[in-house]
Amino acid sequence: MVKDGYFYGVGLLAAAALLFWLTSWPFALVPVLLAAFFLWFFRDPQRTIPTGPGLIVSPGDGLVTETVKLEMPEGPRQRISIFLSVFDVHVNRSPIAGTITDIRYQKGKYLNAMNAASADQNEQNIVTVRGEGCEVVFKQIAGLLARRIVFVPRLGSVIGRGERVGLIKFGSRVDVLVPVEAELRVKPGMRVKGGTSVLAVLAADGENA
Numbered sequence: 001m002v003k004d005g006y007f008y009g010v011g012l013l014a015a016a017a018l019l020f021w022l023t024s025w026p027f028a029l030v031p032v033l034l035a036a037f038f039l040w041f042f043r044d045p046q047r048t049i050p051t052g053p054g055l056i057v058s059p060g061d062g063l064v065t066e067t068v069k070l071e072m073p074e075g076p077r078q079r080i081s082i083f084l085s086v087f088d089v090h091v092n093r094s095p096i097a098g099t100i101t102d103i104r105y106q107k108g109k110y111l112n113a114m115n116a117a118s119a120d121q122n123e124q125n126i127v128t129v130r131g132e133g134c135e136v137v138f139k140q141i142a143g144l145l146a147r148r149i150v151f152v153p154r155l156g157s158v159i160g161r162g163e164r165v166g167l168i169k170f171g172s173r174v175d176v177l178v179p180v181e182a183e184l185r186v187k188p189g190m191r192v193k194g195g196t197s198v199l200a201v202l203a204a205d206g207e208n209a
Contacts, residue, residue, distance in 0.1 A: 011035075041170075044091050047195040049162035054202035056095045056182065057162050058192040059138045060174040061088040066116065067184055076180040077137075080199050081119065082192060083173050084143075090167045092151075093195040095138055095176055097161040098131015100153055110142055118143070119175055125149045125166075129159065134202055137177040140168050162195030178202075 016031040050057065062084040070077050084090060104126045111118040123142040128135060140149045151166040153159055168174075178184075182200040186192060192199065 041086065041090070042167075043089060044164070045089060047093075047162060047193065049160075049195050050198055054132065054134075055161065055198050056136060056176070056178055056200040056202070057093070058082060058174075058186075058194050058197040058199050059092050059095050059140075059165075059176060060084055060090070060168075060192075060194045062174070062192065064186050064188050064190045064192060065173075066188055067186065069180060070177070072177075077177045078180055078182060078184065078200070079119070080176045080178065080184070080186065081116075081173060082175070084168065086170055089194065090169065090172065091164055091194060092140055092166050092168065092174065094129060094159045094161060094163045094165050095178075095199065096129055096132050096134070096136050097159065097163075098129045098136075100127060100155055100157045100159065101130045101135075102126075102128035103151065103155050105149075108142075110144055118173060122173075123149070125151050127151065127165075132161075132202070134179050134182075136179075139173075139175040139177075140166065141173040141175060142168065143170070143172040164195075 013035045016028040020028040060082055062082040064080060065083045066081040068079050070079055106124050106126060108123040109121045111122055118141055125140040126137060128137045142149060148169045153165055159165065176199060178200045182202050184200050185198045
């Protein structure tokens with residue numbers, strides 16, 4: 001479990017105990033239910049990370065809402081967008097093994113994460129990882145309810161495929177930008193799990209896009 005779960009859960013259980021002592025059990029029921037929700041929301045299940053060359057895994061749990069090709073200043077890319085509802089695990093993981101070469105935090109709006117405009121306009125943390133013969137960018141994007149993005153590694157950190165890197169609190173979105181030559185293994189409407197589901201595969205002889 002993420003430590004935030006204990007922070008919220010224990011605090012609410014303490015409030016429930018105080019209300020039970022001062023009043024009666026019905027008044028303590030609401031904080032008990034809220035404590036149970038937060039302890040469940042901040043769960044951090046173990047995941048089996050797939051092995052093999054060229055695999056790009058999902059950075060989060062959720063629903064694939066879009067796959068699209070984009071023209072960017074550094075060249076064409078494919079973007080995979082994943083919506084995380086309040087019912088999904090919100091721990092984020094690295095899509096590939098490599099070195100973090102850029103971290104950029106962008107302030108912005110809090111549009112509904114299902115809105116395509118949220119990819120560019122919402123508050124977000126943009127991380128570039130170089131390794132495994134390619135460069136992958138993934139974005140932690142705040143949603144309508146999300147108000148805090150957590151990212152633990154620092155610039156220059158070496159991370160493994162599927163390694164935990166942070167979380168987004170409450171409803172949110174993650175976008176993954178992969179090389180245009182990568183073969184996508186997902187499509188809109190599919191559900192994926194962070195660190196486990198393969199989003200795309202690069203050819204063994206793939207070079208940096």
